[in-house]
Amino acid sequence: MMQVDEKKLQEMIGKMLGDVGAAMGAALVLLGDKLGLYKTLASAGPLSSAELASRTGTAERYVREWAAGQAAAGYINYDPASARYSMSPEQALLLADENGPAFFPAMYEIAAAAVRDEPKVADAFRSGGGVGWHEHDACLFRGTERFFRPSYAAHLVSEWIPALEGVKEKLERGATVADVGCGHGASLILMAQAFPKSQFCGFDYHEPSILAARERAREAEVADRVKFERASAKDFPGSYDLVAFFDCLHDMGDPVGAGAHVKQALKPGGTWMVVEPFAGDRTEDNFNPIGRIFYAASTTICVPGSLSQEVGLGLGAQAGEARIREVLNAGGFSRVRLATATPFNLILEARP
Template identity: 60%
Template sequence: MTDAGQAKLDAFLGKMVGDLGAIATGAGVLLGDRLGLFKTLREGGKMTASELAKGTGTQERLVREWLSGQAAAGYIDYDEGTDRFYLNAEQELVFADEDSPAFMAGAFEVLSTLWLDEEKVRNAFKSGKGVAWHEHSACLFRGTERFFRPGYNANLIDSWLPALDGIVAKLERGAEVADVGCGHGASTVLMARAFPNSRFTGFDYHEPSIERARKAAEEAGVSANTRFEVAAAKTFPGTYDFVAFFDCLHDMGDPAGAAKHVHDALRPDGTWMIVEPFAHDHLSANLNPVGRVYYAASTFVCTPASLSQEVGFGLGAQAGEARLRKVVTSGGFKRFRRATETPFNMVLEARP
C-alpha cells in the first residue's frame, strides 16, 4: 500500500472508531435515560458517582463506569479536582429536559429498535413482505412520541400552523380537525390545548397507541374537545376543515389512496397539512448527517412498514418534495406548496 493509501485507510479507520463510539455511547444514553441518571444529575448539580447512585437507587461501581463513558463521549462533564460529574446547560437540554426543543433522548429509544428488530428486517429483505409498524418492539412507539414531541412543541403552534393560509383563524373560530396517524397523540393534544374552540379527532390503526393517546388527552385536560379512534388513513370517517398528517404519509402502503381519501373527507375550502422528514429531491443532496439518520430509519422502519401493506408503494423517509407532490396531486388536490421547513421537517400544504 502506498503512503497515500495508508493515510486514507488510517483516516477511514479513525472515522470507524468515532462511529463505534457513538453506537456504544448511544446504548449508555438509553440506559441513563431509563434509570433516571440524567435527570437526577441535572437536579443534583455536580455529583460524585456515590451521590448519583444513592439518588437513583443504583449500584455505585456501575454508575461510575457509566459516568466515565458518558464523560469520554462529551455527553456529560467531569471536574477532576473534585471527582464530580455534571451536565452543562446544553447537555441538560438534550438529555434531561423533556420539554426542551433540543431533547434527544427519545431518538436513542427509537434507534434501539433498529438493533432489536434487525432479524425481522433481514427476513423482510429476503421475502419482500415488509415489517408492519405494530410488529416492531414497543420502544419504537414510545421513542417516536418522545422524539417528535419536542419539535412539535417548538414549531407547530408558533410556526407551522401560521405558515398555512388562514388555518389559525379557522382554528380560533372553531373547526373540525383530523390528525391522522396520530400515534400517542402528542400533536393532537398540543393543537387541542392551543385551540379550545375546535374539535380534534386523532386516528391511528395501532390500537395500543390510541389507548395511550386517550390517556395523554386526559392528563392534559383536553378531553372535552379531543377524541381518539382506531382507523386507517384510507378509511377514517368524517368531514373536516383541516386534516393533518405528521411524519406518517411515507409509511403508508398506498399514500396516493390516502391522499384521495383526505381529498374526499375535506370540505371544499379545507386544508391538508403534511409534515414529512426534510429531504432534497436527489440522493446526492441527501448524503449528509440528517440524511444518514433518516435513511437508516427508513431502511429498518418506514419502508418495511409500507411494503407490509396494500400496494406497498415504499415511498421512504427521504422521498423529497417532488415525489410527495406527485402522490398528493394524484389524490385530486390542485394546490400544493411547501409552507415552511426546519432542518428536520418539510411542512407541505395541499388544498382541493
C-alpha cells in the same frame, strides 16, 4: 488486489471507531434516561458516582463505569480534582429536558428499536416483504412520541399552522380537525390546547397507540374536545376543515389512496397539511448527518412498514418535496405548496 491508500484507510478507521463508540454508547444513554441519571445530575450536580448512585437508588459500581463512559463521550463532564461529574446547560438541555427543543434520548430509543428488530428486517430484505409498525419493539412507539413532541411543541402552533392560508383563523373561530396516523396524540393535544373552540379527532390503525393517546388527552385535560379512534388513512370517518398527516405519509402503503380519501373527507375550502421529514430531491442532497439518520430509519422502519401494506409504494423517509408533490397530485390535490420548513421537516399545504 486494489491498492490501499494508507491515509484514507486511517481516516476511515477513525470514523468507524467513532461510530462504533456511539453505537456501544447507545445503551448507556438509554440507561441514563431510564434510571434518571441525567436528570439527577443536571439538577443536583456536581456529584460523585457514589452521590449520584445514592440519589437515584442505583449501585455505585455500575454508576461509576457509566459516568466515566459518558464523560469519555463528552455527554457529561468530569472534574479530576473533586472526582465529581456535572452537566453543562447545553448537555442538560439535550439529555435531561424532555420539553426542550431536541430530546436526544428519544432518538436513541428509536435506534434501539432498529437494532432489536434487525432480524425481522433482514428477513424482509430476503423476501421483499415488509415489517408492520405494530411488529416493532415497543420502545419505537415511546421514542417516536418523545422525539417528535419537542419539535411539534416548538413549531406547530407558532409557525406551521400560521403558514397555512386561513387555517389559524378557522381554528380560532372553531373548526374540525383530523390527525391521521396520530400515534400517541402529541400533535393533536398541542392543537387542542392552543385552539379551545375547535374539535379534534385522531386516527391510527395501531390500537395500543390509540389507548396511549386517550390517556395523554385525559392527563392534558382536553379529552372533552379530543377523541381518538382506531382507523386507517383510507377509511377514517368524518368531515373536516383541516386534515393533518404528521411524519407518516411516507410510511403508508398507498399514500395516493390515502390522499383520495382525504379529499373526500375535507369540507369545502378545507386544507390538508402534510408534514414530512426534510429531504432534498436528489439522493446526494441528503448525504449529511440528518440524512444519515433518516435513511437508517427509513431502511429499518419506514420502507418495511410501507411494504407490509397494500400497494406498498415504499416512499421512504427521504422522498423529497418533488416526489411528495407527485403523490399529493395523484391523490387529487392540484394546489400544493411548501408552506414552511425546519431542518427536520417539510410542511406542505394541499388543496383540491
